Amino acid sequence: MNDIDGRPGASSALADETIFSVIHAAHALEDKLEEALEKAHLSMPKYSVLKELVSAGEALSLGELASRLSCVRSNMTQLVDRLEADGLVRRVACPTDRRSVKAEITEAGRDRQAEGSKEVTRLQDAVASSVPVEDRATLVRLLAHLK
Amino acid sequence: MNDIDGRPGASSALADETIFSVIHAAHALEDKLEEALEKAHLSMPKYSVLKELVSAGEALSLGELASRLSCVRSNMTQLVDRLEADGLVRRVACPTDRRSVKAEITEAGRDRQAEGSKEVTRLQDAVASSVPVEDRATLVRLLAHLK
DNA sequence: TATGTACAATTCATGCATGAACGATATTGA
DNA sequence: TCAATATCGTTCATGCATGAATTGTACATA
Numbered sequence: 079m080n081d082i083d084g085r086p087g088a089s090s091a092l093a094d095e096t097i098f099s100v101i102h103a104a105h106a107l108e109d110k111l112e113e114a115l116e117k118a119h120l121s122m123p124k125y126s127v128l129k130e131l132v133s134a135g136e137a138l139s140l141g142e143l144a145s146r147l148s149c150v151r152s153n154m155t156q157l158v159d160r161l162e163a164d165g166l167v168r169r170v171a172c173p174t175d176r177r178s179v180k181a182e183i184t185e186a187g188r189d190r191q192a193e194g195s196k197e198v199t200r201l202q203d204a205v206a207s208s209v210p211v212e213d214r215a216t217l218v219r220l221l222a223h224l225k
Numbered sequence: 226m227n228d229i230d231g232r233p234g235a236s237s238a239l240a241d242e243t244i245f246s247v248i249h250a251a252h253a254l255e256d257k258l259e260e261a262l263e264k265a266h267l268s269m270p271k272y273s274v275l276k277e278l279v280s281a282g283e284a285l286s287l288g289e290l291a292s293r294l295s296c297v298r299s300n301m302t303q304l305v306d307r308l309e310a311d312g313l314v315r316r317v318a319c320p321t322d323r324r325s326v327k328a329e330i331t332e333a334g335r336d337r338q339a340e341g342s343k344e345v346t347r348l349q350d351a352v353a354s355s356v357p358v359e360d361r362a363t364l365v366r367l368l369a370h371l372k
Numbered sequence: 373t374a375t376g377t378a379c380a381a382t383t384c385a386t387g388c389a390t391g392a393a394c395g396a397t398a399t400t401g402a
Numbered sequence: 403t404c405a406a407t408a409t410c411g412t413t414c415a416t417g418c419a420t421g422a423a424t425t426g427t428a429c430a431t432a
Contacts, residue, residue: 092353092361097258097345104251112242123388141410153389155412160387177397177410185291202244208370216363221246223355236413270418288380297419302382324380324427 107205114201118193123147123157125198126181128166128191137170137182165192254352259350265340270294270304272345275313275330284317284329289295347369 113124126147131138138146144154148192158181161167166187172178183191209217255269262272273294278285285293291301305328308314309317313334319325330338 092356092365096368097254097349099259101255103252103368104248109245110386111248121387123356139410140412149388150390151411152391152413172410175398175410179411196285198244199240199326205244209367210370213363213367216360217243217367220356220360221243221250223357268417286380287382296418297420298381299383299421303418319380322380322428326381 089130110201110205114178114197117197118190122189123192124161124164124166125191127157127161127181128187128194131181131183132188132191137180139178139180141170141178143181144152156180161187226369227312257348261344262341264344265337267337267341271308271311271313272306272329272338272341274304275334275341278314278328278330279335279338284327286319286325286327288325308334
């Protein structure tokens, strides 16, 4: 006796506003993440770039970075501008393709990424442990589903 | 035998990147929503304001709108600027408090909100029906949890 | 009543995201 | 070889979000 309004699809305790609820919940999570990273003086986009550079283990072109972080190139241009101003990254010319510019992480960048990572891990643990054990498998499944 | 890395909290198939997965999934959902609303020539923030005004059934002060949509006032100032430029809303002076400005929806605004609502409902149904029946209760529970 | 405090909206600076237009360089194919 | 085409990064215009500073108004109380 759910599906009160009789619309097909809106059944079984899935409210009319589920989409907004999910988005809202994610935003709340995002805010927590931003808050945690702030302790390391980093924003999420900046942290993502540093993390990518560290895990790649080498300098990456701006286009490659944009592609890996799923954003447009012009965004990466600005982001790297800011990271460069912070001294966390530096632009280096690509020797094999003169159109391309690579972003190389600096020592300061490495340090900041490590600090950020600590904070992220802390939050990660807190959030993970707040998810009821019996719901974890479902969460993972839902996530895979909504890809 | 989960919890491979042995960190407390990071257990039972909850990967190290769960936070990012959730945020990423929500962003994907958000993109779909933006895409749907685009058919009604609306952005999510604009739609939210119109929806709030319709459901309130009366003009609301910018501060009230900001508070209901959980954003800062300066943001609402700009948003209403754009909505006003679109002819979907109009500013009216508050008779009882000369500091306050109310946003009143126009006829065009009402129409657009209705169009947007149709698109949102369509997407809502599609998403809802893509969530496995046996996972729905859990989803609702998780959402309530992450409030 | 005058004054200090609280509150409303705005403006400004900044960050982050997009897409269009552009110049420089690579690559392809006639 | 050289003209068309594709790709790379940048710039610019725009939207949306924040917080700080400002202006105008309301209100409490000394």
